[in-house]
Amino acid sequence: xxxxxxxxRLLPCWEAEVLISKTRVNGPGPLxxxxxxxxxxGTFKGVLAPESADPRPFxxxxxxxxxxxxxxxxxxxxxxxxxxxxxxxxGVTIEIRNHAMVVKDETGQPTYRRSHIRxxxxxxxxxxxxxxxxxxxxxxxxxxxxxxxxxxxAV
Amino acid sequence: xxxxxxxxRLLPCWEAEVLISKTRVNGPGPLxxxxxxxxxxGTFKGVLAPESADPRPFxxxxxxxxxxxxxxxxxxxxxxxxxxxxxxxxGVTIEIRNHAMVVKDETGQPTYRRSHIRxxxxxxxxxxxxxxxxxxxxxxxxxxxxxxxxxxxAV
Amino acid sequence: xxxxxxxxRLLPCWEAEVLISKTRVNGPGPLxxxxxxxxxxGTFKGVLAPESADPRPFxxxxxxxxxxxxxxxxxxxxxxxxxxxxxxxxGVTIEIRNHAMVVKDETGQPTYRRSHIRxxxxxxxxxxxxxxxxxxxxxxxxxxxxxxxxxxxAV
Amino acid sequence: xxxxxxxxRLLPCWEAEVLISKTRVNGPGPLxxxxxxxxxxGTFKGVLAPESADPRPFxxxxxxxxxxxxxxxxxxxxxxxxxxxxxxxxGVTIEIRNHAMVVKDETGQPTYRRSHIRxxxxxxxxxxxxxxxxxxxxxxxxxxxxxxxxxxxAV
Numbered sequence: 001x002x003x004x005x006x007x008x009r010l011l012p013c014w015e016a017e018v019l020i021s022k023t024r025v026n027g028p029g030p031l032x033x034x035x036x037x038x039x040x041x042g043t044f045k046g047v048l049a050p051e052s053a054d055p056r057p058f059x060x061x062x063x064x065x066x067x068x069x070x071x072x073x074x075x076x077x078x079x080x081x082x083x084x085x086x087x088x089x090x091g092v093t094i095e096i097r098n099h100a101m102v103v104k105d106e107t108g109q110p111t112y113r114r115s116h117i118r119x120x121x122x123x124x125x126x127x128x129x130x131x132x133x134x135x136x137x138x139x140x141x142x143x144x145x146x147x148x149x150x151x152x153x154a155v
Numbered sequence: 156x157x158x159x160x161x162x163x164r165l166l167p168c169w170e171a172e173v174l175i176s177k178t179r180v181n182g183p184g185p186l187x188x189x190x191x192x193x194x195x196x197g198t199f200k201g202v203l204a205p206e207s208a209d210p211r212p213f214x215x216x217x218x219x220x221x222x223x224x225x226x227x228x229x230x231x232x233x234x235x236x237x238x239x240x241x242x243x244x245x246g247v248t249i250e251i252r253n254h255a256m257v258v259k260d261e262t263g264q265p266t267y268r269r270s271h272i273r274x275x276x277x278x279x280x281x282x283x284x285x286x287x288x289x290x291x292x293x294x295x296x297x298x299x300x301x302x303x304x305x306x307x308x309a310v
Numbered sequence: 311x312x313x314x315x316x317x318x319r320l321l322p323c324w325e326a327e328v329l330i331s332k333t334r335v336n337g338p339g340p341l342x343x344x345x346x347x348x349x350x351x352g353t354f355k356g357v358l359a360p361e362s363a364d365p366r367p368f369x370x371x372x373x374x375x376x377x378x379x380x381x382x383x384x385x386x387x388x389x390x391x392x393x394x395x396x397x398x399x400x401g402v403t404i405e406i407r408n409h410a411m412v413v414k415d416e417t418g419q420p421t422y423r424r425s426h427i428r429x430x431x432x433x434x435x436x437x438x439x440x441x442x443x444x445x446x447x448x449x450x451x452x453x454x455x456x457x458x459x460x461x462x463x464a465v
Numbered sequence: 466x467x468x469x470x471x472x473x474r475l476l477p478c479w480e481a482e483v484l485i486s487k488t489r490v491n492g493p494g495p496l497x498x499x500x501x502x503x504x505x506x507g508t509f510k511g512v513l514a515p516e517s518a519d520p521r522p523f524x525x526x527x528x529x530x531x532x533x534x535x536x537x538x539x540x541x542x543x544x545x546x547x548x549x550x551x552x553x554x555x556g557v558t559i560e561i562r563n564h565a566m567v568v569k570d571e572t573g574q575p576t577y578r579r580s581h582i583r584x585x586x587x588x589x590x591x592x593x594x595x596x597x598x599x600x601x602x603x604x605x606x607x608x609x610x611x612x613x614x615x616x617x618x619a620v
Binding site for chain 1: 489491492493494495496499501503530531532534548550557558559560585586587588589592595
């Protein structure tokens with residue numbers, strides 16, 4: 001199958017090294033097993049508006065105090081809802097909602113780790129982030145310590 | 156900027172011709188101007204698991220009775236939350252939540268029409284849809300009558 | 311246990327007779343069994359700002375085209391997310407999101423049928439609805455045909 | 466207006482003293498001004514199933530690492546979405562989502578501070594919390610330092 005035109009593309013936008021601490025296992029609830037991964041800090045760097053004639057680099061830190069709310073569904077898929085903030089090096093705070101799914105095969109190997117990312121930024125130099133959808137990847141860099149999130153803008 | 160590996164890709168998954176009726180203008184509310192576009196029917200066709208060695212075609216109809224809840228934000232972006240159901244030709248009902256943004260330039264021309272799509276399908280031949288994220292495009296085929304939604308799976 | 315002051319109270323606000331059609335059984339999905347109840351019409355009447363010195367009656371119809379998305383959780387509780395619109399007799403459209411839970415005892419008798427209701431109204435005479443939380447009851451008046459929703463404002 | 470029977474009532478369920486730190490002002494975004502209040506700890510105590518023949522006391526601490534995401538809407542109402550966890554003294558973690566509205570009069574005095582509270586608890590002694598809706602009050606005990614949340618179960 002192929003669609004004639006206006007095919008959307010994904011362009012790299014930012015990469016975050018997100019520091020985490022020990023997972024808290026809340027246990028089985030009405031919609032699945034609930035775990036919480038506290039987010040304790042990190043850094044990010046990337047480029048705004050990579051599709052435009054005027055891409056602009058941006059970078060900064062991940063603020064401590066967010067978390068990743070995880071739910072193991074009954075079909076075995078793990079859903080993640082990470083809510084946290086990134087602060088740019090010029091002092092602007094950006095809210096991140098990263099809704100991910102981790103699918104594993106019979107051996108427990110992850111075969112799919114993607115996410116939908118929504119961003120809420122204040123008016124000003126980062127407002128472009130409010131006007132795009134993002135698609136993310138999730139990679140465990142150091143299990144239990146650091147996760148790498150890559151975000152691609154869908155253009 | 157480029158990321159080394161595991162770059163996500165978008166593959167065409169399904170295309171829906173969604174029939175709509177006249178927009179109801181609810182008016183300005185606390186989070187923006189609210190409009191509702193009733194969804195009255197339509198058709199779809201596509202392919203499940205296009206990334207796999209065993210892609211399977213699927214098709215069917217859009218059930219009447221859904222809607223697209225639209226909100227014009229104060230930054231001029233129109234957010235759309237379309238909720239409706241598709242029924243496959245073997246009788247399975249699939250729930251669609253299509254969260255779109257339409258961004259326009261100063262002349263009113265749309266410069267960005269993309270969406271995040273989440274699907275909820277019952278167990279069985281369509282359960283693959285529960286395990287992937289989708290990225291959509293929105294195209295007005297016949298203004299006020301039909302919208303074309305193309306959905307790409309992020310793999 | 312009792313709390314000293316500022317005890318919240320519930321005051322009757324509106325009652326809706328919501329007409330429904332046959333439940334569509336989507337089947338078991340990743341978060342529970344999914345059913346959909348189409349909403350086909352109805353009427354409502356009530357009073358705005360019942361806590362104030364100036365309560366004002368309001369009434370109108372339930373617009374066809376909404377639905378109640380139901381999910382049977384693995385703990386046996388049925389969660390309902392009803393999304394529909396009510397139109398006042400002076401032509402204003404009000405969006406309703408009614409999130410209910412139905413809990414049953416061992417014999418299948420419902421022991422709890424309550425809901426959280428959020429309202430989105432346009433600016434003007436009904437804007438008060440945007441500024442309050444509501445607590446609802448759900449009663450099956452004619453099984454498969456009509457549901458009575460009573461909404462109480464929390465003041 | 467009055468409704469004949471099955472009038473819902475609110476019963477005191479728990480009270481939390483939630484410690485907060487300095488508000489971070491993110492600034493005006495596409496849906497309103499965004500502020501974040503970090504949640505740094507606290508305590509709670511209350512009673513489970515107060516409507517039953519067998520109410521049971523429960524208590525514990527508020528875990529650090531949550532936050533209250535605030536949005537000032539264009540109609541002047543402040544919406545709050547607090548997400549945090551409480552841990553009981555027997556080691557069970559309970560997730561809280563407290564969606565509040567603060568309405569002020571012309572002089573800036575709050576005239577309405579109520580919330581919808583959803584709870585997600587694991588199976589076991591606290592599972593009752595998954596089966597009820599709660600209505601909350603929000604009171605600033607020590608501005609910028611401590612908020613008192615009272616939660617009432619709707620029965």
